[in-house]
Amino acid sequence: FLGVVCLAIVHLCRVVYSLNRVSISTGQDHTKAMRRIDKSLNPFSLFSQGNGWLTCEPEPSSACPAMACGDHHWAIVDTERNLYMAINYTRDHNGKAKFTKDDPIAKLLRLSYITPVITYNEAFKRSRLTNYRKAPENLRNNVSAYFTFQDPKFSDYLISIVPNCSRKFNDDIISLGVQTNEERAELELVTLVEIVNGRISSQYVNKDFLPAGTRQTDGTYYTQVSLDAIKAFRAGTPKTISQKQAASLFAKAKKLQGMAWDRPEMANFARAERMTAMMAEEGVSADKAWITGNLKSPSTGTKWSNHVAAVVYIKNGKGKAEARIIDPIVAEQPVTTTEWFKLLGVYPGLVDTVGFPPPIEASHIAKTSFTITNRRAFHLSFTEKMTDEARLSEAKKQLAALK
Structure with a gap:
């Protein structure tokens, strides 16, 4: 069997093909093999939870990869692009296709009553690490x-x-889109931090799908276990230094050897x-600034999804402590958080200030997350408490590996 990943959401479907069952000789790559399937000669059928087995009707034009399976499912089977997806919907009183929380689920799409093409993953909804909890309630079956x-x-x-498909398909897709x-x-997305399989997990979820017993702290929802795990990393009361001292620390940071400054990602x-x-x-107590999202280096154009730099504090004109980011990767001097966001290609007004750790997945859903911790926080995925010596030793080892 050959597994093919569904576009965008890999956890929803498990796509499998049996090449010998469609009479294709071994040794050919799967894209060429699947091109031999003619939907008009090899009928597809779909099992719908609630509607039973349905025959899928190909669109009149063979150039359209869609099939209508009853009046509540479209199936897209595009072998050239490795795209296989079932779309479930309901029609409103005006006959328009609409997503609802009670849409029938496509459980199985098969070819010629033998070969499974798309199989619904029953474990998907039970998993705490899937995108199910990020969707609106009306699209929980889609x-x-x-x-x-x-x-x-x-x-x-x-x-x-769409130019190759029927008016019905176009109207339905436009309505659903x-x-x-x-x-x-x-949709109100919030950040949720849990301990999953012994590791810290931070992700955006639909607020309506928050698990019971969570507690909001620093703009993030935590389970009690995860909150206990990150308490040691919370930033304390800022200790201010002069702007001159901040500039001096920046210069010293930039001169550090073995830092792989040319590898920003x-x-x-x-x-x-x-x-x-x-x-x-x-003698300066510095913190760390963490950011996740779609980041881009202004000098090299390099793109990456998470970043962290040192933070010190100076007194502003009102006598209050104000953060200054020390980050030779993107800046030439200490910068404010707003300036730092811009240097990373991020619009400041769209940054979510959250608790630690900010979701690594932020870039996948067009989000940007930011937080500040003390220096004991070492990595987004770790909550182990390491000594200063152990963290520094591991840091040097990681940087040496980039040479």
Whole structure:
């Protein structure tokens, strides 16, 4: 069997093909093999929870990869692009296709009554590490469709195929696409931190799907176990230094050897550790600033999804402590958090201030998350409490591996 990953949401469907059952000789790659399937000669059928077995009718044009399976399911089977997706919906009183929380679920799509093409993953809803909890309630039976519809590449794909498809398909897809955007605009996503399989997990979820017993702290919802795990990393009362001292620390950080400054997307946690360790030797208690999202280096154009740098504090004109980021990767001097966001290609007004750890997945859902911890926080995925010496040793090891 050959597994094929569904576009955008890998947990919803498990796609499997049996090449010998469709009379294709071994040795050919699967894309060429699947091109031999003619939907008009090899009928597809779909098992719908609530509607039973349905025959899938191909669109009149063979250039359209969609099939209507009854009046509550579209199936897209595009072998050339490895895209296989079932879309479940209900019709409103005006006959328009709409997503609802009670949409029938496509449990199985098969070819010629033998070969399974799409199999619904029953464990998906029970998993705490899937996108199920990020979807609006009305799309809980269409998580794959919800996220795929928001993918710009999928939008381009739809534009390329709709001229080949029927008016019915076009009308349904437009109606469902508009609803997806409307539901997304109304969705309240919050950050949730849990301990899953012994590791810290931070993710965005629909607020309506928060598990019972969570507690909100620092703009983030925590289970009690996860809150206990990160308490040691919370930033304390800022200790201020002069702007001149901040500039001096920046210069010393930039001169540190073995920092792999030319690899902005790699081992930032190690660089931040070395910088804060150097500052501690200078008698300065520095924190760490963490950010996740779609980041981009202004000098190299390098893109990456999470970053961390050292933080010191100076007194502003009102006598209050104000953070200054020490980050030679993107800046030439200590900068404010707002300036730092801009240097990372992020619009400050769209940054979510959250608790630690900010979700690594933020970039996947067009989010940006930011938080500040003390220097004891070492990595987004670890809550182990390490000594200063152990963190510094590991940081040097990680950076040395980049040479």
